[in-house]
Amino acid sequence: MLHVIFYEPRIAGNTGNAIRLSACTGSMLHLVEPLCFEMDDAKLRRAGLDYHDLAHVQVHPDYESALAAVPGRIWAFTGHASKFHTQIEYADGDGLLFGPEPTGLPEEAMAHPRVAERVRIPMLPGVRSLNLANSASIGLYEAWRQLGFPEGV
Ligand SMILES: C[S@@+](CC[C@H](N)C(=O)[O-])C[C@H]1O[C@@H](n2cnc3c(N)ncnc32)[C@H](O)[C@@H]1O
Numbered sequence: 088m089l090h091v092i093f094y095e096p097r098i099a100g101n102t103g104n105a106i107r108l109s110a111c112t113g114s115m116l117h118l119v120e121p122l123c124f125e126m127d128d129a130k131l132r133r134a135g136l137d138y139h140d141l142a143h144v145q146v147h148p149d150y151e152s153a154l155a156a157v158p159g160r161i162w163a164f165t166g167h168a169s170k171f172h173t174q175i176e177y178a179d180g181d182g183l184l185f186g187p188e189p190t191g192l193p194e195e196a197m198a199h200p201r202v203a204e205r206v207r208i209p210m211l212p213g214v215r216s217l218n219l220a221n222s223a224s225i226g227l228y229e230a231w232r233q234l235g236f237p238e239g240v
Pocket of ligand 1: 164165166167184185186187188189190191192206207208209210215216217218219222
């Protein structure tokens with residue numbers, strides 16, 4: 088199983104999209120508190136979530152607890168890295184780490200010894216960043232593609 092970690096996400100709609108992403112790919116979404124919304128937020132539910140989607144999400148009181156729930160390597164997604172996300176060889180159990188919407192990942196989170204490397208999704212020069220949920224989709228589908236989609240998808 089692949090893992091996606093949202094470090095202190097702020098916007099309910101992004102997390103709602105990521106819960107749906109996890110349900111569609113069989114991956115686990117880890118949310119690191121504090122969250123700036125309730126898990127029954129209307130915007131989160133508007134993403135079309137139902138009970139089965141929510142089964143793919145775990146909420147953790149802190150970053151260490153989230154890391155402890157991921158058996159593989161951690162890849163930190165940031166716009167400020169030289170290596171592309173496509174240059175990584177992902178393995179089952181790996182975790183893809185994403186930062187809060189306004190600020191991105193704090194340096195101390197990316198410098199954690201569990202983080203194997205920082206990776207960047209290519210963008211044209213002069214633009215700020217991709218949306219959080221879009222970044223998670225791009226990263227997760229690349230990792231899933233590399234692992235081979237299971238039969239019947
Ligand atoms: C809206 S962005 C944060 C923007 C913030 N101002 C920054 O510069 O990091 C939210 C998260 O999406 C991910 N992200 C956005 N664009 C990315 C890119 N080009 N490459 C890798 N991750 C990206 C990162 O994890 C980032 O922390």
